[in-house]
Amino acid sequence: MASFMKQLSLVLSFIALALAGCAVYQNTQTAMKDQLKVTPTWLDRTIKSTNLLSLGLGKPSGGKLSDEACIFSAVKEVVDAAIDAEARMGASLIRLFFHDCFVDGCDAGLLLNDTANFTGEQTAGNNNSVRGFGVIEQAKQNAITKCPDTPVSCADILSIAARDSFEKFTGETYTVTLGRLDARTANSTGANTQLVGPSEIASQSAKFAAKGFNETEMGALLGSHTIGFARCPLLCVSAFINPARVSTLNCNCSGTVNTTGLVGLDPTPTTWDQRYFSDVADGQGLLFSDNELITGNTTSAAVHRYRDAMDAFLSDFAAAMVKMSNLPPSPGVALESHVCSEVNANTVASM
Ligand code: HEM
Numbered sequence: 001m002a003s004f005m006k007q008l009s010l011v012l013s014f015i016a017l018a019l020a021g022c023a024v025y026q027n028t029q030t031a032m033k034d035q036l037k038v039t040p041t042w043l044d045r046t047i048k049s050t051n052l053l054s055l056g057l058g059k060p061s062g063g064k065l066s067d068e069a070c071i072f073s074a075v076k077e078v079v080d081a082a083i084d085a086e087a088r089m090g091a092s093l094i095r096l097f098f099h100d101c102f103v104d105g106c107d108a109g110l111l112l113n114d115t116a117n118f119t120g121e122q123t124a125g126n127n128n129s130v131r132g133f134g135v136i137e138q139a140k141q142n143a144i145t146k147c148p149d150t151p152v153s154c155a156d157i158l159s160i161a162a163r164d165s166f167e168k169f170t171g172e173t174y175t176v177t178l179g180r181l182d183a184r185t186a187n188s189t190g191a192n193t194q195l196v197g198p199s200e201i202a203s204q205s206a207k208f209a210a211k212g213f214n215e216t217e218m219g220a221l222l223g224s225h226t227i228g229f230a231r232c233p234l235l236c237v238s239a240f241i242n243p244a245r246v247s248t249l250n251c252n253c254s255g256t257v258n259t260t261g262l263v264g265l266d267p268t269p270t271t272w273d274q275r276y277f278s279d280v281a282d283g284q285g286l287l288f289s290d291n292e293l294i295t296g297n298t299t300s301a302a303v304h305r306y307r308d309a310m311d312a313f314l315s316d317f318a319a320a321m322v323k324m325s326n327l328p329p330s331p332g333v334a335l336e337s338h339v340c341s342e343v344n345a346n347t348v349a350s351m
Contacts, residue, residue, distance in 0.1 A: 068178060070147035075157055078139040079164040087270040090165035091228025092132040097162035099130050102211060103190045107329035108154035109183035111136060111340040124191030129231055133341060136161060140340050154340035155180035159325040169227060169272040174318035176325060183329065198239045201292040201299060211327060213320065219293060219302030220316035225265040226276040230286060232261040242291040244283050277307035
């Protein structure tokens with residue numbers, strides 16, 4: 001009897017052991033399955049560079065996560081390809097965003113083409129060389145194709161495209177929230193008065209202050225002149241060029257100024273580096289307006305700070321771009337355009 005009981009308890013122990021083994025196996029499988037639910041790389045990057053709260057993470061999303069992630073990836077795909085094809089395009093997209101947001105807020109008013117009875121912002125003097133419209137249009141169409149259930153404004157596309165350009169050059173990113181509305185009109189006069197022409201430091205600072213930026217933020221933003229180009233016809237006009245750079249200028253400015261050449265805003269125009277700030281600190285900034293930065297105490301301190309610390313440059317620039325992307329549109333804009341360049345039935349006469 002004693003030996004029977006011993007055998008029974010041995011059998012029961014085996015059964016208990018087997019059951020425990022099964023449970024451990026099942027738990028491990030579940031855990032592995034969970035681990036295997038990895039986020040695709042593109043989505044992971046998008047999530048990192050996006051306001052998680054705006055995506056509704058941690059609460060029922062009602063499909064919002066996939067909707068917004070879809071938009072971000074559709075724009076990024078087009079912007080990355082455009083910059084791969086032509087590095088300068090990244091610079092052009094950042095400038096396009098700046099020229100949109102500084103005139104009556106980020107409302108995509110700059111994208112509206114002129115028609116017989118509508119004069120938009122593109123033909124204003126300060127805008128005559130902005131470029132990248134085709135890329136924004138393509139990004140919008142890609143978003144419509146890939147994310148048909150998620151409308152996105154052209155103003156949002158501009159903001160995302162500028163951020164993605166920054167990311168492509170620097171490997172760093174910042175948050176872009178969505179929800180901007182597109183303009184029903186454009187402000188041609190505003191493009192000439194609210195944007196900054198070649199002017200002295202006090203006037204430059206005043207224009208940035210009017211948009212809520214202090215002089216340090218202005219210095220950081222001007223740091224985007226570390227990439228991109230200026231056109232010879234502009235540089236041949238003395239008001240635009242730093243007098244110290246006239247002799248170095250590789251433009252044919254004699255006789256006609258219709259020369260088509262381009263000059264890097266710094267000597268490394270396709271690399272996001274600190275060369276712009278070291279040149280400005282040495283009095284060798286290309287543009288008159290760049291050189292003006294060393295004439296003010298605060299702006300000069302910013303130039304030296306960013307020359308010496310890439311981290312500070314990148315984080316201050318990113319913060320200022322977020323601030324710019326939140327410049328509110330004028331009252332009265334509330335239209336989402338299907339085609340970003342198109343003046344449509346809802347568009348009202350330009351101001
Ligand atoms: C005082 C303010 C500013 C002045 C006077 C100024 C002036 C200029 C000028 C004259 C050009 C060359 C345009 C041409 O060739 O026709 C240029 C290019 C550029 N600007 Fe500025 N800018 C200012 C601020 C900014 C800001 C705040 C940003 C961006 C945040 C920016 C980004 C750029 C970029 C990236 C380019 C090169 C574009 C390309 O290669 O297509 N600029 N800027």
